[in-house]
Amino acid sequence: MERVDCVVIGAGVVGLAIARALALAGREVLILEAEAAIGTGTSARNSEVIHAGIHYPQGSLKARLCVAGRAALYAFCARAGVEHRRCGKLIVASDEGQRDGLDRICQHALANGVNDLALLDQAQLHALEPDLHAVAGLLSPSTGIIDSHGLMLALQGDAQAHGALLALRAPVTAIACEDAGLVIEVGGDAPMRLHASTLVNSAGHGAPALAARMHGLAPQHVPQAWYAKGSYFSLSTRTPFRHLVYPLPEPGGLGVHLTLDLAGRARFGPDVEWVDGLDYRLDPTRADRFYAAIRRYWPALPDHALQPAYSGIRPKISGPGQPNADFRIDGPAEHGIAGLVNLFGIESPGLTSSLAIGDHVCALLELTEPLAA
Incomplete structure (x- = not known):
């Protein structure tokens, strides 16, 4: 069984931003993506809007991470040459x-x-x-528009420049949460079995189903999709x-x-x-x-x-007639499993918040200071 430091599941805009943040923090990162290319799900099917943070409930993760993420995103786009426009x-x-x-x-x-x-x-x-x-x-x-695929390529490039690796056509089939770490079964073109000290489930639509298959994660920590x-x-x-x-x-x-x-x-x-x-x-x-x-x-x-x-x-992760759910980013403090972070319900403003989400995940893993409330 091969040992890796950090595994990020999902190469959408949020998964890539998390992988970049972990790599910048000095961690060894492997990104596992089930599809044949990055960003083929929600990241490729949205309005490509950089949101200001206007409508989200006060104090929510959506509000805090959107406001912080918007500022970080504009700065990153200017630095990395990602096409965008602050059109209002x-x-x-x-x-x-x-x-x-x-x-x-x-x-x-x-x-x-x-x-x-x-x-x-x-x-x-x-x-x-x-x-x-x-x-x-x-x-x-401060509302704008962005080339979402260009953003993902820039995030991927940054992550890989700091040592991250990307495996495509690598669906995760099973996860076991053990005292000594997390054991991950990967199918696809090159099946493998991995032992990781850190696992981030950023699988988008598939995140709840993947969490439900995690042996050792209690059912109350898995929301309905x-x-x-x-x-x-x-x-x-x-x-x-x-x-x-x-x-x-x-x-x-x-x-x-x-x-x-x-x-x-x-x-x-x-x-x-x-x-x-x-x-x-x-x-x-x-x-x-x-x-x-x-x-x-x-x-x-x-x-x-x-x-x-x-x-x-x-x-x-909220259905018809229910109040809109906040982003749900569960770290060890929520579920008690060291090194595991599950991301659920990362809808809009996920793209705008992506860089701030990466920092937030690092804070949950005690790699950086947490974002002030």
Whole structure:
């Protein structure tokens, strides 16, 4: 049986950021990825937005790690040459009845440490975005967009430059938590049996199922997995907008919002559809529901202008009708197993938070100082 220091399971953006943080801390790191390439799951199927940290519950991991991660991510992108743009976001009230919602969002954001929001009246909104229909809005100048694959390649490069190794087509089939460490069975092209002193389960959608197969981890430490599908539709015409545009949040998500890619193309989504598993097929008829939602803030959206783009599935640990769960990052203090960290429910703002999540995992393993609450 081969002995390794640290094993990170999952080579999405969060797994790669954790592997980088561990490698920078001087640990020997092996990344195990079940697929044939990095970042083929949630990391490849999202809005590619750098979030400011506005909406998450005060004091939550989502709020703290998003705010810290956003600052770290902008600095990393500038240093590593990852393509990104700080384009800003507008959260809009489509009618007078939503004005109070904007005030609540602004106060909540301030409590989270997001202190750069600007409340705009109708004339100020029109000056920024003449085609936008709204009575008031909030400008978030620190919201941006990013090349997520470029980010993952940069994280991988940094990790490997500090000694980390990546094994693709290496699915983990079994884990035993023993007093002397963690024993990991790996299948795929080159089956192996590993003994590790540290194991980080960053398997995304598969993290709860993988934890359930860990011999020695009590069942109460394994949450139920839920799947919230979001469909995206692209705009077939040229967009008149330069900012991201978000309606007020809705249950389960942030509403059907307009995002831009780095080439300036517009797409809308995601919506929320609870599903039983990882089925990424996109139903074109879901666009019918998008038109009414979008026309609340952009009445001039042409008929038949939405084209199917792609779908993503949020790796949730809270289901329909339940309050949105926080990130769950369980270290030895939670489950009592030395060297083990399980990450569950790392949905949005996981990409924005990725570097801060890496630091947080290192703190749980007592490699760095913890992030202040």
